[in-house]
Amino acid sequence: MALSDPVLQRLTALHPKVIDLSLDRIHRLLAALGDPHEGLPPVVHVAGTNGKGSTVAFLRAMLEAAGLRVHVYTSPHLVRFHERIRLAGTLITDDHLTALLEECEAANRGAPITFFEVTTAAGFLAFSRTPADVVLLETGLGGRLDATNVIERPAVTAITRVSHDHRQFLGDSLAAIAGEKAGILKPGVPAVFAPQPDAEVARVLAERAAAVGAPVSFWRAEPSPGGFCFESAARRLDLPPPGLAGAHQILNAGLALACLEHLPVRVDDAAAARGVAGASWPARLQRLTRGPLVDRLPPGWELWLDGGHNDSAGEVLAVQAAVWAAQDGRPLDLVFGMLGSKEPAEFLRPLAPHVRRLRAVAIPGEDASLPAEAAAAAARAAGIADAEPAVDTAAALASITQADRGRALICGSLYLAGTVLAEND
Structure with a gap:
């Protein structure tokens, strides 16, 4: 402390x-x-x-x-x-x-x-x-x-x-x-x-x-x-x-x-x-290149982190997702968590056409977090068919990275981003 x-x-x-x-x-x-x-x-x-x-x-x-x-x-x-x-x-x-x-x-x-x-x-x-x-x-x-x-x-x-x-x-x-x-x-x-x-x-x-x-x-x-x-x-x-x-x-x-x-x-x-x-600014489309979460990734995977949580942030990430797809064709999977006071559908809707899978988590230590089940349901309603809850970020990444190669983006909340940076330190 x-x-x-x-x-x-x-x-x-x-x-x-x-x-x-x-x-x-x-x-x-x-x-x-x-x-x-x-x-x-x-x-x-x-x-x-x-x-x-x-x-x-x-x-x-x-x-x-x-x-x-x-x-x-x-x-x-x-x-x-x-x-x-x-x-x-x-x-x-x-x-x-x-x-x-x-x-x-x-x-x-x-x-x-x-x-x-x-x-x-x-x-x-x-x-x-x-x-x-x-x-x-x-x-x-x-x-x-x-x-x-x-x-x-x-x-x-x-x-x-x-x-x-x-x-x-x-x-x-x-x-x-x-x-x-x-x-x-x-x-x-x-x-x-x-x-x-x-x-x-x-x-x-x-x-x-x-x-x-x-x-x-x-x-x-x-x-x-x-x-x-x-x-x-x-x-x-x-x-x-x-x-x-x-x-x-x-x-x-x-x-x-x-x-x-x-x-x-x-x-x-x-x-x-x-x-x-x-210039540097953590959790704003930040690529994580070291730490325990990165070490668990199979070869051929990238891990990114972003704290954006509203409609504009979703639009920005959608643009970046299209750029990534054009660069190397890696599929994009999300680990998603959000506060209950936000609008998950507004954030996820622009991203949905670019996402293969989503695993939803509750934000650790945040009573105001959207429950993982509710976050997954919001993702399905926004157009991401393969959206399921996970118990935590590590479990979400383990579920996603069973495929051969891809790009994982942890997103939806600065509070979630903070816990990820602490966990990955």
């Missing part, structure tokens, strides 16, 4: 709701801590549904390739909580994290506050005490009432692709969800948006930017024979393929490049290219 675990467990009991979107509690706690969020280096504030973490990963890689010190706040974590806070290029140590959480706990004086709010305050406290050149700040959920939205004047705001997720908190329509994400836009602060496949989302973002007086920067990123081309009003770059797998990562890298143009730091073309090519 990590030193920080007991205080993290105590903090979860301070508010009866796991998620309760509001800024009042975080403002109160930050005031008690001396408002550390007001003395940060230039902030890039990133909201959206899909691609936030990847965009932040590209930004960090490019800034660090230029020799700059970067603070990063992301969520959720995969294996250990300290993954969420990176101080000037290094993950926060467990004893440092524990001290910060205890300081926030004392300042809060037992008042109601959510887990995410108090841990966000701890991140701001850490960032305010360690010198850095840039802060990369990812929203947790939504934007307008997200605990990270206390930064009154970031250097730039970015919104990735908006799609259906967290409907119980953000609304049923894409327009409503986009409106919540657009709540991070600030008067006079440059905004950059990822291309939005839905015209209504694009309209909402543009109207919100105009209403608050946030100037929008336009850019484009397109595949090229050697990688991809990025173009904006300021520059044109020919870049190598992104270090993260999947054609969709070109747009996430492009969004990151567009953000750089509004920071008071310099990232030259060579550093941008090194960063794009060298």
